[in-house]
Amino acid sequence: MEDRLSNLDSEKKIKIINSAMEEFSKNSYDKASTNRIVENAGISKGSLFNYFQSKEKLYNYLEIFSIKELANEISKKVNWEEPDILKRIKEIALIKLEVFSKYPYLLGFFKRINANKSMEELKTIYEKYVPNIYEKVYYENIDFSLFKEDIQVKEVMNILIWTFEKMGENYIKRIKSGEKVNTEEISDELDRYMEVLRKGFFK
Amino acid sequence: MEDRLSNLDSEKKIKIINSAMEEFSKNSYDKASTNRIVENAGISKGSLFNYFQSKEKLYNYLEIFSIKELANEISKKVNWEEPDILKRIKEIALIKLEVFSKYPYLLGFFKRINANKSMEELKTIYEKYVPNIYEKVYYENIDFSLFKEDIQVKEVMNILIWTFEKMGENYIKRIKSGEKVNTEEISDELDRYMEVLRKGFFK
DNA sequence: AATTAAATTGACCGGTATGGTCAGGCTCTT
DNA sequence: AAGAGCCTGACCATACCGGTCAATTTAATT
Numbered sequence: 205m206e207d208r209l210s211n212l213d214s215e216k217k218i219k220i221i222n223s224a225m226e227e228f229s230k231n232s233y234d235k236a237s238t239n240r241i242v243e244n245a246g247i248s249k250g251s252l253f254n255y256f257q258s259k260e261k262l263y264n265y266l267e268i269f270s271i272k273e274l275a276n277e278i279s280k281k282v283n284w285e286e287p288d289i290l291k292r293i294k295e296i297a298l299i300k301l302e303v304f305s306k307y308p309y310l311l312g313f314f315k316r317i318n319a320n321k322s323m324e325e326l327k328t329i330y331e332k333y334v335p336n337i338y339e340k341v342y343y344e345n346i347d348f349s350l351f352k353e354d355i356q357v358k359e360v361m362n363i364l365i366w367t368f369e370k371m372g373e374n375y376i377k378r379i380k381s382g383e384k385v386n387t388e389e390i391s392d393e394l395d396r397y398m399e400v401l402r403k404g405f406f407k
Numbered sequence: 408m409e410d411r412l413s414n415l416d417s418e419k420k421i422k423i424i425n426s427a428m429e430e431f432s433k434n435s436y437d438k439a440s441t442n443r444i445v446e447n448a449g450i451s452k453g454s455l456f457n458y459f460q461s462k463e464k465l466y467n468y469l470e471i472f473s474i475k476e477l478a479n480e481i482s483k484k485v486n487w488e489e490p491d492i493l494k495r496i497k498e499i500a501l502i503k504l505e506v507f508s509k510y511p512y513l514l515g516f517f518k519r520i521n522a523n524k525s526m527e528e529l530k531t532i533y534e535k536y537v538p539n540i541y542e543k544v545y546y547e548n549i550d551f552s553l554f555k556e557d558i559q560v561k562e563v564m565n566i567l568i569w570t571f572e573k574m575g576e577n578y579i580k581r582i583k584s585g586e587k588v589n590t591e592e593i594s595d596e597l598d599r600y601m602e603v604l605r606k607g608f609f610k
Numbered sequence: 611a612a613t614t615a616a617a618t619t620g621a622c623c624g625g626t627a628t629g630g631t632c633a634g635g636c637t638c639t640t
Numbered sequence: 641a642a643g644a645g646c647c648t649g650a651c652c653a654t655a656c657c658g659g660t661c662a663a664t665t666t667a668a669t670t
Contacts (some may be wrong), residue, residue: 211617235438238658248619253659352606360602363570370569400562403555404607441629451648456630 208255214277219246220252222307224266230314233263244277265315268333270310274303275334278341287347289364290398290406291346296341297368297394304376305385313374360405368395412458412468423448423455425510427469432515436466436523470520471536473513477506478537481544490550491506492567493609499544500571500597507579508588514579553609563608570600 209217223245227236238259242252256262281299286292304310318326331335342361351357371393379385412420426448430439441462445455459465478523489495507513521529533540545564554560574596582588 230435231438232433234433238657239656249659250619251617251659252616259658355606356599356603359600360572360607363566363600363603364572364605365575367566370565370573396559397562397566398560401607403558404563405603440627442627453632454631454646455646457647462629 207306212255218306220247220255221266221269222309224262225229225270225307225309226314228263228266229309229316232316243284266313267329270307270313270317271329272333273307274300274310275330275337279301279337284340284344287345288350289342289346289348290402291362292346293364293368294343294394294398296350297372298391300372301375301385301390304372308380311373318353341378352405352407363405364401366392367401371397415458416448419450419470421509423450423458424469424472425512427465428473428510428512428516431469432512432519435519441465448452467518470532473510473516473520474532475536476510477503477513478533480506482537482540487543487547490548491553492545492549492560492564492604495545495549495599496545496567496571497597500575501594503575504578504588508582511579511583512560514576555608555610558608566608569606572595574600 212220220241224241226244227241231237236259238249238252241262242249245252252262256265277299279298282292282295286295321329327338344367348357351360375385375390408557415423423444427444430444434440439462441452441455444465445452448455455465459468480502481499483564485495485498489498524532530541545568551560578588578593
């Protein structure tokens with residue numbers, strides 16, 4: 205058996221992934237410690253190296269896992285027929301939040317990947333593991349005629365995306381600090397911002 | 408002489424500060440290396456410990472320096488009579504950009520501080536070194552009757568602030584990657600976003 | 611219950627990097 | 641040429657690094 209991970213108990217697997225993501229998101233690759241990873245994951249050194257063979261392979265696994273996990277969830281769950289960009293963005297925000305609740309250090313780990321890889325390298329990886337996701341997410345079947353007529357679409361799109369990203373970051377901060385996030389409260393807040401943005405930029 | 412830094416050549420001082428900020432923003436306190444700091448700053452180990460006595464004192468100095476540097480620049484340069492929030496935010500964005508050009512790792516270092524300190528601790532520090540800055544920045548003399556009448560002010564304020572923060576982060580990324588940022592181009596982009604936001608949310 | 615197979619452990623390895631020291635070197639002013 | 645004040649970098653004990661592997665525990669098979 206090549207892949208020694210798939211045999212693992214799913215809860216244990218998540219614990220290892222989260223511990224490794226935490227370590228790699230807090231420290232650069234060189235300074236990240238496999239000792240601390242096994243300690244926080246509650247497994248032995250030998251097991252980690254049995255599952256992943258080396259630190260480098262662990263890191264590579266995590267990289268691909270992160271990219272696939274988030275993109276696949278979005279791919280699967282979004283209603284791609286919905287033409288209203290605000291509804292699309294809200295949907296994605298909620299999916300992200302769900303994934304980040306399961307893997308609280310995923311966003312931090314993504315930021316590391318982003319910092320260490322050029323735009324081209326990143327796009328190549330995405331193209332390989334989740335083809336077309338870039339063009340799809342905020343554009344597929346979106347009805348851009350819903351924007352106010354005299355508005356600059358590119359700028360508004362960024363404002364929408366950034367607003368929900370910032371909200372998401374704030375939620376992750378709260379999740380990490382141990383707070384139990386109330387899904388209903390979040391959905392309400394997203395709706396409030398949606399309403400404001402709709403009034404401002406849409407017909 | 409207690410403060411052995413003020414005697415220093417200003418260019419050298421900036422080089423040391425930037426090198427230390429870079430190291431502390433890339434690594435946690437424990438893993439940040441004084442060896443690498445002196446190497447990148449172009450000074451000897453002995454000098455660093457002559458100036459700062461210990462790693463801890465260097466870190467504390469940096470923390471207070473960062474907070475003061477940015478807040479004082481804003482305090483000094485902003486036109487506090489301007490009642491238009493968009494103009495206020497643009498002014499602050501440009502000041503931040505200026506400071507971040509001088510200290511490219513300041514924002515990264517701030518994020519470390521934020522991650523390691525609770526909201527209360529942070530506020531205490533700000534209150535001590537730059538009193539009232541929190542209430543002032545986005546509120547002092549701002550004319551909130553300029554907003555559209557049926558709009559939710561709190562949400563719009565966050566959208567404005569977040570938009571300019573995200574733009575700033577993108578510029579810093581470009582500065583760090585060595586790109587020479589064209590101030591005129593930036594000012595144009597800020598204006599473009601200001602215009603869109605004004606159309607959406609203001610009378 | 612006995613035997614075999616598979617999964618997990620953690621003490622241990624050589625090697626690297628750590629924060630901090632301090633005796634001596636260098637460069638000025640007098 | 642002498643003294644004063646910066647500045648240097650080899651040096652210290654020590655802590656931790658990624659990775660190994662014989663020994664032990666757990667699970668499966670007979």
